[in-house]
Amino acid sequence: MAGASGPSRRQDLWRKRKVREPLDELISRMLVAQRSTEERFLQLEERRMEQEHEAEERRMRLEERRMQLDRQHELRMFSLFAQMLRMMRPGVGESVPQPHADPGCPQEGETLARSRQAQESALSEAYGCNQYNSPYLSNRGNILSGFRGSSEEGYRAYHEDKYDEDKNPSGIINFGTSENKLCFDLMSKRLTQSDMNIIEPPLLQYPDWKGHNFLREEVAHFLTYYCKAPAPLNPENVVTLNGCGSLFSALAAVLCDSSDSILIATPFYGGITQSIFLYSGIKLVYVHLESKVSGSGSRPFQLTVQKLETTLQAAREQGSSVKALILINPHNPLGDVYSASEMLEFLEFAKRHSLHVIVDEIYMLSVFDESATFHSVLSLEKLPDPQRTHVMWGISKDFAVSGIRFGTLYSQNQDVCNGVASLCYFHGVCGTVQFKMAQLLRDRDWINQVYLRVNHARLRAAQAYVAEELRALGVPFLNRGAGFFIWIDFRKYLRAPTFEEEVALWRHFLDNKTHRLQLGVQRIRKVLEGREREMQAEAQRSKQVEEGKADSTDEVIYVSSHREPSGSSLGDLIMQLQNQMRSSDWLQRNTAEGFAQQNPEVYQVYSKFMSKP
Numbered sequence: 001m002a003g004a005s006g007p008s009r010r011q012d013l014w015r016k017r018k019v020r021e022p023l024d025e026l027i028s029r030m031l032v033a034q035r036s037t038e039e040r041f042l043q044l045e046e047r048r049m050e051q052e053h054e055a056e057e058r059r060m061r062l063e064e065r066r067m068q069l070d071r072q073h074e075l076r077m078f079s080l081f082a083q084m085l086r087m088m089r090p091g092v093g094e095s096v097p098q099p100h101a102d103p104g105c106p107q108e109g110e111t112l113a114r115s116r117q118a119q120e121s122a123l124s125e126a127y128g129c130n131q132y133n134s135p136y137l138s139n140r141g142n143i144l145s146g147f148r149g150s151s152e153e154g155y156r157a158y159h160e161d162k163y164d165e166d167k168n169p170s171g172i173i174n175f176g177t178s179e180n181k182l183c184f185d186l187m188s189k190r191l192t193q194s195d196m197n198i199i200e201p202p203l204l205q206y207p208d209w210k211g212h213n214f215l216r217e218e219v220a221h222f223l224t225y226y227c228k229a230p231a232p233l234n235p236e237n238v239v240t241l242n243g244c245g246s247l248f249s250a251l252a253a254v255l256c257d258s259s260d261s262i263l264i265a266t267p268f269y270g271g272i273t274q275s276i277f278l279y280s281g282i283k284l285v286y287v288h289l290e291s292k293v294s295g296s297g298s299r300p301f302q303l304t305v306q307k308l309e310t311t312l313q314a315a316r317e318q319g320s321s322v323k324a325l326i327l328i329n330p331h332n333p334l335g336d337v338y339s340a341s342e343m344l345e346f347l348e349f350a351k352r353h354s355l356h357v358i359v360d361e362i363y364m365l366s367v368f369d370e371s372a373t374f375h376s377v378l379s380l381e382k383l384p385d386p387q388r389t390h391v392m393w394g395i396s397k398d399f400a401v402s403g404i405r406f407g408t409l410y411s412q413n414q415d416v417c418n419g420v421a422s423l424c425y426f427h428g429v430c431g432t433v434q435f436k437m438a439q440l441l442r443d444r445d446w447i448n449q450v451y452l453r454v455n456h457a458r459l460r461a462a463q464a465y466v467a468e469e470l471r472a473l474g475v476p477f478l479n480r481g482a483g484f485f486i487w488i489d490f491r492k493y494l495r496a497p498t499f500e501e502e503v504a505l506w507r508h509f510l511d512n513k514t515h516r517l518q519l520g521v522q523r524i525r526k527v528l529e530g531r532e533r534e535m536q537a538e539a540q541r542s543k544q545v546e547e548g549k550a551d552s553t554d555e556v557i558y559v560s561s562h563r564e565p566s567g568s569s570l571g572d573l574i575m576q577l578q579n580q581m582r583s584s585d586w587l588q589r590n591t592a593e594g595f596a597q598q599n600p601e602v603y604q605v606y607s608k609f610m611s612k613p
Helices: 001-090 108-126 138-148 152-160 186-190 213-227 242-257 269-275 305-317 340-352 414-427 432-442 444-473 499-511 518-547 571-583 593-598 601-609
Strands: 237-241 258-265 283-288 321-329 356-360 389-394 405-412
Touching: 152 186, 152 499, 186 432, 186 444, 186 601, 213 237, 213 356, 237 414, 242 269, 242 356, 242 389, 242 405, 242 414, 269 283, 283 305, 305 321, 305 340, 305 601, 405 414, 405 432, 414 444, 444 593
Parallel strands: 258 283, 258 321, 321 356, 356 389
Antiparallel strands: 237 405, 389 405
16 A cells, blocks of 8 residues: 555646646746736836927927017017107107217228128128127127028927827928938838948048049939930039038039129029028029919910029119029929920020029939920030039939938039039038949939839829819919929918018918828818918908907907018008017917016006006
8 A cells, every 4th residue: 555655646746746837837927928018018108208208398399489489579569669769759860960080090990890791781681680699709600690591490390399100290290391201211221232331441531522533433424324415424523512502502602702693583492592691691683483474385483584684684783793593403392394495595695694504403303294304404415605504413302312411513614613622621421421322323223113213103192192182272383293392372371462471371380380291281271271261250350340340359369470670650660560469469468467467566566656647
């Protein structure tokens, strides 16, 4: 019995162990799952806290921006009040005798300083610079600090509150920057292939300021092929820089003095203003294009030699020294593609007047309408004035990589090339990027068979979607087949045909954070429908005013931005004050009752003072 009990106990232990092992495994799995769940919960909680922190930071930035706008609004109102009070004083406008300068003291330095300050002040006014007066900056430094381009405020707001489908779904969708975001998949794959990731000693050393020879040779081959040049282009005529913005700036500095100006058709890409002004202080002379069709064979916003001649003559009669003409083909933002005959006429016009021509062809491979044909000036059999014709192109638009700063100049004028190359000391392209660009530009099979086909198809689809949405809204637009933009006519949403009304509508878009194309168009639709309701309500109130039934408390308040007062009469100032009061809800938020609640002691003293006879 004792001998039998031993095996029996072992069998019992074995059975218990056999039962316990699955339980242990199950418990172990449960513990692992529990730990994984806890870790996932902690990750989600950490993500939630990060999102709350980011949301709080955005809220604080927006609140700070709101306070800044309030301060600007108060300053404008007080400025208007002060001007009105000065004009209402007796004897206003009388000349104040100035002390005579001592004839024995030299005045030349002061005269030059005043002249320079007057010139810089005129430039800052022409380009809408805030009047900064920092003691740490030069006059030019203050102008640069106060510079605001046409879209600068919106662009800064976009980067502070950028849309993200997961992290910031209520952020700003940027419709104000010409940027191709449709081909990240293609470009990221191509730029990370093995042939791109090569580093040799010359790439980490200083190159020729014009660019490495291997890159300039590849650019010349590329432009010869895609511009359909009648003969191979010369690499010695190629200069590479970190983007076409830098190239505009360099060409302006090389071709013009600060007192000169450049002719350009408007509307145009607003970044050109910034490029030619910030370094060189050069002004633009605008050739205004009209939306109305003047006759058979013409088109909206058509640039003609006659318009160029008229504008140039008027500018010279006013004392402007015009040294150059800027042509954008395909055009940004109209999307027009000029014919070869049109480009030849423009070049011949420039030759007659000894003008340099800067030809921006940065969208030459972004013509997605198969019925439109792009003609580069480099495809012409003979340039009218080759020594004054300078062609630029870059990869940011055509290859959907605006973050890679790379632009090229092609000019047969070696003096111009050498002058621009000197500025490449500041605007050069790093060696590794130069190598990648050369590899990309020489890969014609991939460009033709893969990239351009897909890119053009996606551009067509995006343009068709936006066009259909605009038709559904009943909004007129210019239907063209090149670039990343549609020129839209929002005039019916303006209360009056003024710059202030344009800014007000723009602010409505900015406030609604008008990427994902469908969501952006939905926000545009929301803004326009709201704007239409506001205008209908205002029309109804205007009708009531005429009937003597209007209530002043019904006035619509909207945020806007106005230029500083420049009127010379009391009536002008009163009108500007009324516009300023209507442009913000500041008066609604800063009432006497609210002030009394926030500052009871001050309000009591003020009330006693006002009650005195």
